[in-house]
Structures are given as C-alpha cells and as structure tokens.
Amino acid sequence: MKKVLIIVAGLLLPAIGWSAGGGHTYPDDKIEIDWNDKAAMQRGARTFVNYCLSCHAASYSRFNRVGQDLGIPDDLVLENLIFTTDVNGDKTKVGALMTTTMTPEYAEQAFGIVPPDLSLIARSRGVNWVYNYLRGFYVDESRDGLGVNNGVFANVGMPHVLAELQGLQRPKYQTQTDSHGNEQEIIVGYEILKAGSMTKSEYDRTIHDLVAFLDYLAEPYKQTRKNVGTGVIIFLFVFLILSYVLKKEYWKDVH
Numbered sequence: 001m002k003k004v005l006i007i008v009a010g011l012l013l014p015a016i017g018w019s020a021g022g023g024h025t026y027p028d029d030k031i032e033i034d035w036n037d038k039a040a041m042q043r044g045a046r047t048f049v050n051y052c053l054s055c056h057a058a059s060y061s062r063f064n065r066v067g068q069d070l071g072i073p074d075d076l077v078l079e080n081l082i083f084t085t086d087v088n089g090d091k092t093k094v095g096a097l098m099t100t101t102m103t104p105e106y107a108e109q110a111f112g113i114v115p116p117d118l119s120l121i122a123r124s125r126g127v128n129w130v131y132n133y134l135r136g137f138y139v140d141e142s143r144d145g146l147g148v149n150n151g152v153f154a155n156v157g158m159p160h161v162l163a164e165l166q167g168l169q170r171p172k173y174q175t176q177t178d179s180h181g182n183e184q185e186i187i188v189g190y191e192i193l194k195a196g197s198m199t200k201s202e203y204d205r206t207i208h209d210l211v212a213f214l215d216y217l218a219e220p221y222k223q224t225r226k227n228v229g230t231g232v233i234i235f236l237f238v239f240l241i242l243s244y245v246l247k248k249e250y251w252k253d254v255h
C-alpha cells in the first residue's frame with residue numbers, strides 16, 4: 001500500500017508543480033519581429049550592450065559579426081557597442097566574443113545566481129515571454145535587496161536595471177477563483193509609482209527593439225536561410241518550366 005501511495009504521489013507531484021508554475025502572468029502581450037528592420041535591431045544592440053552585457057554574456061556572438069549582419073561598420077561598432085577592456089587592459093577587439101566582465105563567483109555572491117548567457121534566450125523562452133518579462137518588473141518591498149518582483153517571472157533574482165527608463169510601477173490586483181474553487185490574487189495591470197525618462201509607448205518600443213536584437217542573436221542565419229529558401233523555390237519553378245519544354249521537344253517526334 002505504501003509503495004502504491006509513493007508511486008501515486010510521484011505521479012502527482014509534477015502536476016502540482018506544473019499548475020503552480022504555469023499560472024497567470026502579467027503582462028501577456030504578443031509582438032511581431034520584422035526581420036528586415038535592421039534599424040530596430042541596431043537600436044536593440046545598443047540597449048543590450050549598455051544595460052545587459054555587464055551581467056549577461058552573449059558568448060556565441062562576436063561584435064564584428066553582429067556589426068556585419070546589422071549593417072554597422074567596424075569603426076562604429078568599436079565606438080558604439082564596445083565599452084570594455086580585455087585582460088591586458090586594452091580596449092576589447094572588434095573581433096572578440098560578446099562575453100561579460102563579471103566573474104561567475106562575483107555574480108553568485110551578488111545575486112545568488114549566475115545571470116544566464118542570453119545568446120539563445122529568444123528561442124528558449126520565446127520573444128513574447130522576453131518582451132513581457134522586461135516590462136513586468138514591479139515594486140515589492142518584501143523582497144530584500146532587490147525591492148522588485150516580476151509579473152512574468154515570480155521571485156526573480158534580477159534587479160530592475162531599466163528602472164531609470166521605465167520608472168517604477170505597482171500592480172493592480174483582482175481576486176479570481178480558479179478551476180478548483182480556490183481564490184487567488186492575480187495581477188491585472190500596473191500603475192505608475194514613479195515616472196521614468198520614457199513614456200510607456202517609448203519604453204515598449206525600446207523593449208521591442210531589444211527583443212528584436214535578441215531574436216537575431218538567437219538565430220543569426222534566419223535571414224539568409226529565408227533568402228536562400230526563396231531562391232531555391234524560384235530555381236525549382238524555372239527548372240520545372242524548362243523540363244516541361246524539354247519534354248515536349250523530346251516527345252514531339254514520337255507522337
């Protein structure tokens with residue numbers, strides 16, 4: 001009997017964890033990434049190196065490769081995207097990988113967790129998730145040190161590094177009864193506590209562009225792949241017409 005109970009508990013546990021984790025998140029918006037909008041990705045790259053690269057690496061990418069793909073010449077990459085020095089104290093080279101200067105030991109001490117590499121985040125989490133996450137920070141005094149929580153990632157370990165742009169917001173709650181009849185407080189909106197340097201639509205745009213850059217980063221070949229795909233279809237179509245004409249030519253005398 002005991003054994004059976006343990007097995008049943010083992011089967012149920014993941015389900016409980018799932019329902020607790022996969023609950024209501026806010027915000028829950030969707031975005032479209034325009035793969036031809038290089039200007040948006042360039043702006044996103046700038047936000048990324050200014051606000052994210054100090055803690056998170058994107059160590060599958062090189063600065064100059066990003067420059068080439070997004071149409072930024074090397075000298076402008078050096079000037080606008082690289083603010084770090086290498087181990088010898090020289091300015092980081094344009095061909096260097098986009099690593100972070102923060103050591104994992106330091107990060108572990110400061111945040112209790114090492115900030116993950118963001119190279120593939122747009123694929124692993126999806127662009128909508130990242131978009132909502134970066135707009136989901138809210139003031140929560142109960143969280144020592146950080147002072148913020150997140151409507152998409154509960155009890156997150158990351159500080160609200162874009163607070164100067166977005167400002168600070170406080171959640172509006174609503175009581176909801178879930179399918180099991182339990183009442184729970186869910187976040188249904190935010191109100192501004194302290195204004196940032198940007199309006200809401202400017203901030204949303206900035207995050208959209210940042211996510212566009214992260215989406216590019218996660219799949220630098222997507223654009224080329226799409227172009228090659230179109231080329232192949234056109235080639236096959238032309239080939240089809242040619243073979244048809246040829247077939248007619250060959251069989252002309254037989255019939």
Ligand code: HEC
Pocket residue numbers: 047048051052053054055056111113114115116118121125130133134155156157158159161162210
């Ligand atoms: C001060 C250091 C710091 C900065 C700067 C920072 N982050 Fe973070 N970030 C963290 C930490 C720490 C975590 C891990 C949080 C956790 O797991 O609780 C994290 C987690 C994340 C996650 C969730 C990863 C996952 O799937 O678990 C994303 C996405 C993210 N950061 C994006 C960004 C972006 C984009 C920027 C720039 C706007 C940025 N971060 C700037 C420290 C930082």
